[in-house]
Structures are given as structure tokens and as C-alpha cells.
Amino acid sequence: MPLKATLMALSVAIIWGVNMLTVKGAVGEIPPFMLTAIRFGAVAALLIPFARMPRGRMGKLAIISAVFGTFHFGVLFYALSMIDAGPVAIIVLLGVPFSSMLATYFFNDRLGWKRLSGMALAFVGVIIMFWDPTMTDLQLPLLLVVFAAFMWAVANVMIKKLGDIDTFQLNGWMALMAAPQLFFLSLIFEPHAFQAVMSASWVAWANLSFTVVMSSIVAYGFWYHLLKTQDVNVVVPWSLLAPVISVFGSFIVFGEAFSVLKIIGGAVVLCGVGVIMLRKPVQRKTQGMD
Template identity: 40%
Template structure:
């Protein structure tokens, strides 16, 4: 959670020197180069990994980092927590999971918190970009479902082959939508390259290698509450590293979002999940 929380501020440094799609393509290319020589080919899972690469590399990260170009790291780290109510909605649609009034109330509170942040004068200019972060949260809730569908697979192998598939997608999008890629690469400072290295090594390799097995092994209501720490570290890193203001609207909206997310996640586990976790 510390790694993910710091990622928002670190990414802002990278976005000062690279356009969003180029930044992401370089990130996934670095991951592929570092991991591919050391992992096996996950035969029989390539189709599912391709779908994951489109969801993460082709949709989630481009939306997220395009939003970050005009949204404070603190606000983005809070808004991305809407993945939790989105996950509950998808579970109700796909698996007929009963929402109940408590989770319904939690959803309303969490969405209300983001609305408070979006209504702040500072955020109004970038409300469209904050919307992109919200859509990225929706995509990430679908990503978690896809990870469970892939089943048991080595986390390094999954990251390596997902990156192999995601990098060309992002390069193509960058060439279509952005300009000056060569100039950006030549002019980049150590901060820009350091940002990419942090995202490739710490965020993509280290943190996801830890997260994927947890998502598959434990019930969602045991793993997801830990993500409440992400916006805490995200806000702190934005304030301390980037000098972003901690406004009353940010405090109120962030608190509402986290309370709503907590109401959704922190509940008694179903009996079958308790039995599964015991084994």
C-alpha cells in the first residue's frame, strides 16, 4: 500500500517530462525486458492474459495517467478508491451478489465524497480529468475479476507477458495521439527515468507480485480493506513531495470516500469465505 500510495506523486514527476501514453509504454517495455528472460511461457493462459493487458495496459493506466496530468496526486489517490463500490456493483450484476442497504449506503457516501472533491474550485478546471480517473477505477474493478478468472499463475510470469502485450498497444496509441516522443526521451532527466524505474520495478514487479496471490488466495473482504491505506499515503506524498494543498474540501471529500469504502469492505465474511480462508 505504501508503494501504491507513493506512486501517484512519483508519476507526477514522470508526467512532467513524458506524455502519458509514452510514459506507460516505456514502463511496460522496461518490465518486459527485466522479467521475460526469467519466466516461463504460461501456455493455455495467453488469451486471458491478453484480455488483462487490454484492461490494464490499454485502458486503466492510460485513463489513470491522462487524468493525473491535470488532477492532484492526492485527489487521484482518493478517487481511484471508487473501484470498491464498482466491484460491489459488478458482483451484484455478474454473480447475483446481494448488495444490501449497508453497502448501498457505503456506495452513496463514497461517490458523494468524490463529488465534494470535484466541486472544489481548484478541481473544477480539471473535472473532466478527474472523471477519467473515476473510469479508470471502474476498469480496475473489472481487472480484479479477470485476475481471478486467470487462476493460479506465477506473478512474475503474469506481469512479464502482460507487459509484453501491453507495451505495443500503448506505443501504437502514443504514435496516434501524441507527438514529440523522441525529443521527450532525449531530454528526460534522471527524475523522469527514475519515475519510470519506480513504476516498473516497485509498482509493477514488486507490488503486483505480492498482490496477485493475495487476491486469488483470500476472500475479497479480507484483502480489499488494506487498500484503504493507499489514499492515505497518496495524500501524504502529494502534500509532502509535491506541495499540493490539503484543502477542507479534500479532507471532507476524502474522509467521506474512505468511510463509504470502509462500509462496503469491512463487513462479516460469508460463511463459505470463512471456511475457504481457514484452509
């Protein structure tokens, strides 16, 4: 890739890696559903003025807002409130093999033995991490991260089937519809959320601002530009730097402990996901797909 594109890809990886840490810091003060609601509300406020209403697609965007906004981000932030950022950054990568599975059905992709091997490695790596003694009492949040990863894959399929749509339209209008859903969940499950928001420190608000501006707008803006202008197989592997940054950052910032099973499991997941990303899917010649 040209130097400019390389620097953009590196910036995306760093921003996404740091973003996991900022979210972890923010949910320590602001309850997760409320935090996610504020995040999407802020994204909508920043993008809607520059994004026309995508007429004829609002119904599909409403469904995507539930899948991507509530069931991916809402559940992921909830899990982060109960578990270290390092394991979350690794396990959420299961969204890649989940996406490959769904693509075989919806887009007629053929996996091939190498991509199947990568998928198997990714799931084995997560199982190894589940076996870690320090994770014994954290099975529920770990499973919630797996669920959030699957919802990310489902959302990707839905967005792809949505067709060509402006990035600001997609992110802005989806965020506008996701925010009320998450506010409603916060009212039900987080009765003291408003008090927590009012008493949150400037650090929590700085963390939230980072995830709104840098992750949701800047990083995704760079990423979509790179996917449109560069070879996808060259761009996508850069995203594997993000969880590595998150894992080492969580050790430095939060003092999260490493263990042999965490390290082995995380390395196996990264290898498996790397194989999947580097293997371009082959299209079957069968006709009749939607």
C-alpha cells in the same frame, strides 16, 4: 497478522502511496502514454524470462492487456498529467465499489445494506470533490480517473474469471501485450514523445524505475502473497493507507493545496470504501452462474 505479514502489508501501502507521487513526477517530463508504454515494456523484460507462456489463455490476456494496461493505467497516467496526485489517489478508489457492483452479476455476490451504504458514501464523497471550486476546470481529467477506476474493476473480474495463473505469467505477458498498444497511442497523440524521453532528467528515470520495480513487481508480489496466506479481510484494509500517504505526500512534495471540500470528500470516500472492504460478500444460493 504475524509481524512479518504486517510489515509486508505496511510496505505495500507505503510503496503504492509513494508510487502515485513518482508517476506524477515522471509525467511532468515524459508524456503519459509513452511513460506507460516504457513501464510495461520494462516489466515485460524483467518478468518474461521467468514466466512460461500461458497457453490457451493468450487471447483472454490480450483483452485484459487492453482493459488493464491501456484503459486503466494509460488513462490514469494521462489524467495525472493534468491533475494533482492527491485527488487522483482518492477518486481511483471508486474501483472498489465498481468491483462490488460487477461481482453481484458475475460472481453472484449479495451486497447487503452495509456494503450498499459504503458504495453510496464513496460516490457521494467523489461528488463533493467534484464540487470543489478548484476543480471547476478539471472535470474531464476527473471523469477520466473515474473511467480508469471502472476499468480496474472490469480487469479484476476478467482476471478472476481467468482462473489460477502464476503472478509472473499474468503480469509479464499482459505487460508484453500492453506496451505496443501504448506506444501506438503515443505515436498518434504525443508527436514529441521521443524527444521528451531523450531529454528526461535522471529524476524522471528514477521515478519510472520505482514504479516498475517497487510497485509493479515488489508490491504486487507482496500483496498476492498476503492474499494467499492471510485473512483477506485483515489484509485488504491496509491498502487504504496508500491514498492517505499519496495525499499528504503530494502536499509535501508538490505543494498541492488542500480545501475543505477536498478534505471532506476524501474522508467520505475513504469511509465508504472502508465499509465495503470490511464487509465480506455473501454468496447467493442461486445456481447457474458461469
